[in-house]
Amino acid sequence: MTDSDHRLSLSDLTALLTRIFERHGCSPEVAAILAANCASAQRDGADSHGVFRMPGYVSTLQSGWVDGRAVPQVHDVAPGFVRVDARNGFAQPALAAARPLLLEKVRRNGIALLAIRDSHHFAALWPDVEPFARQGLVALSFVNSMACVVPHGGHRALFGTNPIAFAAPRAEGDPLVFDMATSAMAHGDIQIAAREGRQLPPEHGVDLAGQPTQDPQAVLQGGALLPFGGHKGSALSMMVELLAAALTGGDFSFDFSWEQHPGAQTPRTGQLLIVMDPSAGNSGAGFARRAEDLVLAMRAAGQSRMPGERRYRQRAQSDREGIVLDAATWQRLQELAGAA
Amino acid sequence: MTDSDHRLSLSDLTALLTRIFERHGCSPEVAAILAANCASAQRDGADSHGVFRMPGYVSTLQSGWVDGRAVPQVHDVAPGFVRVDARNGFAQPALAAARPLLLEKVRRNGIALLAIRDSHHFAALWPDVEPFARQGLVALSFVNSMACVVPHGGHRALFGTNPIAFAAPRAEGDPLVFDMATSAMAHGDIQIAAREGRQLPPEHGVDLAGQPTQDPQAVLQGGALLPFGGHKGSALSMMVELLAAALTGGDFSFDFSWEQHPGAQTPRTGQLLIVMDPSAGNSGAGFARRAEDLVLAMRAAGQSRMPGERRYRQRAQSDREGIVLDAATWQRLQELAGAA
Numbered sequence: 001m002t003d004s005d006h007r008l009s010l011s012d013l014t015a016l017l018t019r020i021f022e023r024h025g026c027s028p029e030v031a032a033i034l035a036a037n038c039a040s041a042q043r044d045g046a047d048s049h050g051v052f053r054m055p056g057y058v059s060t061l062q063s064g065w066v067d068g069r070a071v072p073q074v075h076d077v078a079p080g081f082v083r084v085d086a087r088n089g090f091a092q093p094a095l096a097a098a099r100p101l102l103l104e105k106v107r108r109n110g111i112a113l114l115a116i117r118d119s120h121h122f123a124a125l126w127p128d129v130e131p132f133a134r135q136g137l138v139a140l141s142f143v144n145s146m147a148c149v150v151p152h153g154g155h156r157a158l159f160g161t162n163p164i165a166f167a168a169p170r171a172e173g174d175p176l177v178f179d180m181a182t183s184a185m186a187h188g189d190i191q192i193a194a195r196e197g198r199q200l201p202p203e204h205g206v207d208l209a210g211q212p213t214q215d216p217q218a219v220l221q222g223g224a225l226l227p228f229g230g231h232k233g234s235a236l237s238m239m240v241e242l243l244a245a246a247l248t249g250g251d252f253s254f255d256f257s258w259e260q261h262p263g264a265q266t267p268r269t270g271q272l273l274i275v276m277d278p279s280a281g282n283s284g285a286g287f288a289r290r291a292e293d294l295v296l297a298m299r300a301a302g303q304s305r306m307p308g309e310r311r312y313r314q315r316a317q318s319d320r321e322g323i324v325l326d327a328a329t330w331q332r333l334q335e336l337a338g339a340a
Numbered sequence: 341m342t343d344s345d346h347r348l349s350l351s352d353l354t355a356l357l358t359r360i361f362e363r364h365g366c367s368p369e370v371a372a373i374l375a376a377n378c379a380s381a382q383r384d385g386a387d388s389h390g391v392f393r394m395p396g397y398v399s400t401l402q403s404g405w406v407d408g409r410a411v412p413q414v415h416d417v418a419p420g421f422v423r424v425d426a427r428n429g430f431a432q433p434a435l436a437a438a439r440p441l442l443l444e445k446v447r448r449n450g451i452a453l454l455a456i457r458d459s460h461h462f463a464a465l466w467p468d469v470e471p472f473a474r475q476g477l478v479a480l481s482f483v484n485s486m487a488c489v490v491p492h493g494g495h496r497a498l499f500g501t502n503p504i505a506f507a508a509p510r511a512e513g514d515p516l517v518f519d520m521a522t523s524a525m526a527h528g529d530i531q532i533a534a535r536e537g538r539q540l541p542p543e544h545g546v547d548l549a550g551q552p553t554q555d556p557q558a559v560l561q562g563g564a565l566l567p568f569g570g571h572k573g574s575a576l577s578m579m580v581e582l583l584a585a586a587l588t589g590g591d592f593s594f595d596f597s598w599e600q601h602p603g604a605q606t607p608r609t610g611q612l613l614i615v616m617d618p619s620a621g622n623s624g625a626g627f628a629r630r631a632e633d634l635v636l637a638m639r640a641a642g643q644s645r646m647p648g649e650r651r652y653r654q655r656a657q658s659d660r661e662g663i664v665l666d667a668a669t670w671q672r673l674q675e676l677a678g679a680a
Contacts, residue, residue, distance in 0.1 A: 078617075081617075109419040113450060152643065168582050232520045238516070290582075
């Protein structure tokens with residue numbers, strides 16, 4: 001923190017971001033949901049999915065590529081299956097619209113599925129799953145994105161960074177939550193490395209010619225990322241395409257083109273959520289208690305940080321001390337809000 | 341193939357393995373299911389999960405650790421949730437017993453879950469999911485096993501090799517199927533490397549002192565495996581413990597002990613299956629057609645082999661030319677069958 005940094009509460013940052021989204025073509029409902037999502041990510045210390053994303057949101061809205069006023073259509077297609085047509089809008093309002101019906105189905109059936117199609121997901125994935133764990137449920141989500149990852153053994157980008165997120169409740173602590181790109185690195189982190197002039201670790205990317213590179217610019221300019229963990233990560237990325245696009249009716253990561261929309265940055269694809277109610281299984285001591293036992297065992301085995309823990313620590317600090325934005329970021333947000 | 345090799349049909353190998361299972365304490369029902377499973381894995385070229393496993397099955401049955409005559413109890417606990425108590429028997433008969441009810445629930449609800457507890461899974465996982473894809477469904481399965489994998493950042497084995505298997509139908513080809521250990525290597529492959537005196541690749545295992553090693557014997561004798569892909573593989577392995585053990589009511593990989601049962605090799609844990617009906621989503625061109633489009637795109641991007649393809653090729657060859665067993669393996673099976 002330097003003298004020129006700004007400190008904001010979560011609600012003040014949310015209000016500022018809401019103004020930006022509304023000013024650039026979002027309905028009040030969509031603006032409120034996206035602003036809360038983005039401000040929460042910033043609060044949790046997610047540099048690549050917090051306010052860093054705002055210029056991309058704005059340029060995409062300006063390009064006409066996404067509909068910031070889309071009203072998602074929720075379809076109750078089967079006792080355990082909710083389908084949402086996001087109608088070329090963002091994925092988060094689609095999830096919000098379907099959430100009550102999804103929860104009702106999970107409680108009744110023990111498991112239910114939410115398939116979102118024709119949606120733009122430009123945010124972190126953990127905010128979509130963590131709330132289910134806070135209600136005692138177990139959630140899995142899959143989102144495909146835009147062709148920037150070469151399948152294992154291939155030479156051309158095809159998959160998106162295709163994250164998988166998982167959340168599970170614990171009896172005595174914040175939920176266990178992970179959100180992992182199936183690429184060797186998240187796309188936002190490549191952009192940050194490029195901006196900061198840092199090299200990438202080995203075996204993370206290839207250049208335009210398909211040759212290994214550690215230069216983030218070469219990856220961004222015609223190059224591509226590799227999957228994490230070799231053929232296994234590549235198979236998981238394929239699974240994400242099948243679940244988030246083929247099963248939802250959304251586009252694959254290689255299906256859409258931004259050519260007619262300069263400035264567009266959000267992938268127009270799909271998202272799948274699977275939510276389970278562990279209490280239906282009558283698992284003896286109870287799921288959250290067993291999860292707590294697992295955490296104790298992981299700590300005893302030497303694992304010092306549980307999935308999600310870094311975010312919870314940053315969240316607590318932000319709630320205590322405010323969310324810190326540097327002067328340039330603050331200035332940029334003021335400009336986007338039309339206040340500068 | 342040498343002169344001393346033996347060639348068998350799938351049905352002859354299945355019959356031989358059935359005799360072995362029955363001779364060593366399995367009921368006819370259990371013996372038939374395990375024999376078909378093991379013979380199919382051998383037919384598909386899975387050296388680590390085919391007849392290589394038979395001595396382990398037999399010594400485990402002899403130790404009294406597993407009940408080869410267990411009759412699984414199927415519980416219809418919610419409209420989308422089937423629970424099976426395997427009653428200290430094998431997982432495959434539990435899945436077989438619950439399969440009709442699970443399929444009925446999937447067709448009605450669009451998604452359903454099968455939670456198997458108190459079960460022993462000593463086989464490959466793809467045979468559990470592939471049949472669902474052949475019926476037009478999408479299946480995911482998770483099995484935890486025995487503590488032999490150190491969590492990322494830790495120093496002691498805690499997780500099992502904890503595989504994840506996935507299967508999805510294609511319009512014009514065999515299903516896309518993968519079955520991946522979340523460890524850097526499958527346990528059976530470590531055993532095979534040890535038997536053949538081969539070194540392991542780097543970053544696959546640690547020795548008794550927690551130090552990196554490439555010696556498979558050091559991994560097997562008090563050492564441990566590492567997860568694949570660093571912290572991401574470790575998080576997936578944790579998820580498998582939560583889904584296959586905590587959610588089913590089965591044991592964690594570190595919960596059980598073989599000490600009272602010398603010769604026991606099968607983990608007594610749990611298994612979870614999630615099965616989805618993509619037709620419920622009304623995904624336009626249809627899931628299998630979209631999956632076919634993805635395969636075409638993967639091939640165009642340079643991926644030469646689809647997940648599962650190597651097995652299908654070996655399967656076709658075995659069906660054409662017979663399943664080949666070397667003389668020592670054949671002799672061993674004869675001895676186990678009491679025919680030598």
